[in-house]
Each structure stands twice: as C-alpha cells, then as structure tokens.
Amino acid sequence: MRSRTALRAMVALVAAAALATGCTSGSSDSAGPAGRTTATLDSLDPVPVAQAPAPALPVTVRGHDGVDVTITDTSRIVAADQYGTLTETVYALGLGDRLVGRDTAAKFPAVEQVPDITPSGHSMSAEAILNLHPTVVLTDTSIGPRSVQEQLRAAGIPVVFFDPTRTLAGVPGQIQAVADALGVPDQGKALADRTTTEIDAAKALTPADATPPKIAFLYMRGTSITMLAGPGSGADSLIDALGGVDAGTASGLTQQFTPITSEALIAAAPDVFLMMTNGLDSIGGIDGLAKIPGVAQTPAGRNQRVVDMQDGVLLSFGPRTGDVLRALSGALYGTASQ
The missing domain is CATH 3.40.50.1980 (Nitrogenase molybdenum iron protein domain)
Structure with missing residues (x-):
C-alpha cells in the first residue's frame, strides 16, 4: 500500500x-x-473623470505630516508612494499630462513613458527628482527616505504628504485629498463618488x-x-x-x-x-x-x-x-x- x-x-x-x-x-x-x-x-488605465481640468490655484493644504503646504503651480507633478495610488489618482483626475515623475508601482500603460523615480521600488533619489524640475511632489511615508523628501522641501518644492494607510474606507478621502492639493476639488468629488458607486456595485457581486x-x-x-x-x-x-x-x-x-x-x-x-x-x-x-x-x-x-x-x-x-x-x-x- x-x-x-x-x-x-x-x-x-x-x-x-x-x-x-x-x-x-x-x-x-x-x-x-x-x-x-x-x-x-x-x-489597466484608469478612466479620467475629466479632460484636462483647469486647477484653481493657489491652494494651501495641510499634509498628513501636519505641515501646511501652499501649491501655486501644478504643471509638473511628481507622485510617489509604495502602491502607485497617487499616480493613479492624478491620472484619473484628468491631470495625467502633467505627470513628470512616478513610482515603480504605477505600471499602467498610460504612464509607462513617465520617468520612474523609484527604480528600486522603495527609495527616491533627490537628484533624479530635482532633474525633473517638479512644481509639486505628492508622496507619503510608505516610501522614502524621509531625508530625500525633506531635501526637496529645502529646495523650495512644495511636498505634500498623504495618509499611507490603504483601506477600502479610506479610498474616497484619499482621492479628495489629492484633488484638493492640486486645485481640482470638484473633479475630486466626482471621482470619489464614482469610485464609491463602483465599489458598492462590486461588493454586491458576492x-x-x-x-x-x-x-x-x-x-x-x-x-x-x-x-x-x-x-x-x-x-x-x-x-x-x-x-x-x-x-x-x-x-x-x-x-x-x-x-x-x-x-x-x-x-x-x-x-x-x-x-x-x-x-x-x-x-x-x-x-x-x-x-x-x-x-x-x-x-x-x-x-x-x-x-x-x-x-x-x-x-x-x-x-x-x-x-x-x-x-x-x-x-x-x-x-x-x-
């Protein structure tokens, strides 16, 4: 046997x-x-909620790190976190043509030609980012090192930190926070509402x-x-x-x-x-x-x-x-x- x-x-x-x-x-x-x-x-590409909306600037927002940041120009956006969330959100808000830098996790076809500023997946290079001449950097503490993010601030670039926590309940708020920082709050509400509706419909499939x-x-x-x-x-x-x-x-x-x-x-x-x-x-x-x-x-x-x-x-x-x-x-x- x-x-x-x-x-x-x-x-x-x-x-x-x-x-x-x-x-x-x-x-x-x-x-x-x-x-x-x-x-x-x-x-694989997010669907933009609007086509090239015109940001209402300047805006001042309080980042997740408690620092108030004033953004006066969103023509050259760098978005970097461990999950690709921020890049995806910028694109879905209709501002994809303003992206000049992204993280490795943002792999969708529409941004594959945008320079990857986190080639190792977790670490940013201040020199690589500065060479892109960004007018605003969107990031969080899931990526770093923090010294690089602070170096960018010291160079006079507005750096906005967002909540690094990733949960289903946090999705609408994260979308709105990014939209507010980029001066497109109405598009943020529309995208958050659309996403919430899609989440509810998907949950109903169980x-x-x-x-x-x-x-x-x-x-x-x-x-x-x-x-x-x-x-x-x-x-x-x-x-x-x-x-x-x-x-x-x-x-x-x-x-x-x-x-x-x-x-x-x-x-x-x-x-x-x-x-x-x-x-x-x-x-x-x-x-x-x-x-x-x-x-x-x-x-x-x-x-x-x-x-x-x-x-x-x-x-x-x-x-x-x-x-x-x-x-x-x-x-x-x-x-x-x-």
Missing part, C-alpha cells in the same frame, strides 16, 4: 498537470474552481449563499521574502469586501505582515491564497508555492487554489478599486463580473 505521503505527492502532480493544460474543473474546500485564477481588469472563504494574502519576492498578511495589511480590507475572512487575522496574527512559517500557515488554514502575479511567478508559480513550508497542509494548498492579480493594481486602493473588487470577485467565486 502506498504511504500517505506518496499519495499526497501523486495528487499534487495530477493537479499540477491539470492546471498546466488549463483544466480547473475541480472545486476547492470553499469557493470557486481549484487551481490558479488570474484576476484581470478590462483596461453570492448571497456563499460560505465565507478563508483567504490568506501572501506577499512574496522569491523565496527570500515570504510574508503572510494580518490585520492592517490592506489585503484584509479587500478580503472583507469580497465576503471572505482574512485567514491571517483570524488565526491570531497581530502584525501587518509576518514571515511565513509552516505553523502559521497551518493555523491560518486558508481556503484560498491571494497573491500578486509577479510574486507568485517569482517563486515558480504553483509548483514553487507548493514547496513553501506549510502550504501543502492547508485547504488552499491541497487544492492549489490561488487567485492572483497584477502587482501595481491589487493593493493600490485608488480610483480603480471597484474594478479590482469586481475582477477578484469573478476570480474567487467563478462568477461573471459585469
């Missing part, structure tokens, strides 16, 4: 072969089809009779960085909106991100793994994920149940949040997402 370990290995090989041929007809322990499902948006799936967000960059999300990660907010239960939080994690251990994953017992596409690919896809300690001992691991989405979109919590939720709902529950 084959050992239990051998049987599990055989099941994993059969599932991997089925996935490779596009067969995902099995079902998971909770929601949607087994195997990997990539959630995609109809368009099947009423669905058993809430336990979903674990895994953040990975190769096998050297493997993290399990907990409360305050941002992913917990998305998971809740999708009608799911954040597995990391439910298992008792207290940090936003905790290094993955087999004990932590087994305790979380997720039905589904939620991941960024590049992160999943960086470990070798489904096959590589199966080698992470503890994965095979979870319902999600046994079913190879993974929902992934483009890195620059998943946790951006900007004007495309409703589209993100709609796509994730379709991938998670196997339902139409219109």
Whole structure:
C-alpha cells in the first residue's frame, strides 16, 4: 500500500498537470474552481473623470505630516508612494499630462513613458527628482527616505504628504485629498463618488449563499521574502469586501505582515491564497508555492487554489478599486463580473 505521503505527492502532480493544460474543473474546500485564477481588469488605465481640468490655484493644504503646504503651480507633478495610488489618482483626475515623475508601482500603460523615480521600488533619489524640475511632489511615508523628501522641501518644492494607510474606507478621502492639493476639488468629488458607486456595485457581486472563504494574502519576492498578511495589511480590507475572512487575522496574527512559517500557515488554514502575479511567478508559480513550508497542509494548498492579480493594481486602493473588487470577485467565486 502506498504511504500517505506518496499519495499526497501523486495528487499534487495530477493537479499540477491539470492546471498546466488549463483544466480547473475541480472545486476547492470553499469557493470557486481549484487551481490558479488570474484576476484581470478590462483596461489597466484608469478612466479620467475629466479632460484636462483647469486647477484653481493657489491652494494651501495641510499634509498628513501636519505641515501646511501652499501649491501655486501644478504643471509638473511628481507622485510617489509604495502602491502607485497617487499616480493613479492624478491620472484619473484628468491631470495625467502633467505627470513628470512616478513610482515603480504605477505600471499602467498610460504612464509607462513617465520617468520612474523609484527604480528600486522603495527609495527616491533627490537628484533624479530635482532633474525633473517638479512644481509639486505628492508622496507619503510608505516610501522614502524621509531625508530625500525633506531635501526637496529645502529646495523650495512644495511636498505634500498623504495618509499611507490603504483601506477600502479610506479610498474616497484619499482621492479628495489629492484633488484638493492640486486645485481640482470638484473633479475630486466626482471621482470619489464614482469610485464609491463602483465599489458598492462590486461588493454586491458576492453570492448571497456563499460560505465565507478563508483567504490568506501572501506577499512574496522569491523565496527570500515570504510574508503572510494580518490585520492592517490592506489585503484584509479587500478580503472583507469580497465576503471572505482574512485567514491571517483570524488565526491570531497581530502584525501587518509576518514571515511565513509552516505553523502559521497551518493555523491560518486558508481556503484560498491571494497573491500578486509577479510574486507568485517569482517563486515558480504553483509548483514553487507548493514547496513553501506549510502550504501543502492547508485547504488552499491541497487544492492549489490561488487567485492572483497584477502587482501595481491589487493593493493600490485608488480610483480603480471597484474594478479590482469586481475582477477578484469573478476570480474567487467563478462568477461573471459585469
């Protein structure tokens, strides 16, 4: 008689072969089809709420750091945070033609020719930004170093800090704050209202009779960085909106991100793994994920149940949040997402 370990290995090989041929007809322990499902948006570019609105300047706003900043010129905007949120918001307000610098996370096609001032993903270069001659810099504390942001201020450039927290509830306020700083408050209200409507419509797509799936967000960059999300990660907010239960939080994690251990994953017992596409690919896809300690001992691991989405979109919590939720709902529950 084959050992239990051998049987599990055989099941994993059969599932991997089925996935490779596009067969995902099995079902998971909770929601949607087994195997990997990539959630995609109809368009990666945000839809501007207005075309080239004329900012009403000057304006003075109080940044999240408590500093009052006066903006007199928005003709050359640099937007930089860890998630791409600020760049996305500027573009969706109709001011995309004024962007002269962006962060790495802002990957949508409409801004791919805009210089990336955070090539390492997390660090800004004062020299690179100064060479762009910006008239205003939008940023937050998710990116740095702070000394660079202060150096820009010392050079006479208005630098506005925004709330670095990314939650579903914070999306409308973040949009309005950016719009106010750029002198287009009316466009900010219109964009915030549109985004709220889209979020509400996407949340309504959750099947009423669905058993809430336990979903674990895994953040990975190769096998050297493997993290399990907990409360305050941002992913917990998305998971809740999708009608799911954040597995990391439910298992008792207290940090936003905790290094993955087999004990932590087994305790979380997720039905589904939620991941960024590049992160999943960086470990070798489904096959590589199966080698992470503890994965095979979870319902999600046994079913190879993974929902992934483009890195620059998943946790951006900007004007495309409703589209993100709609796509994730379709991938998670196997339902139409219109």
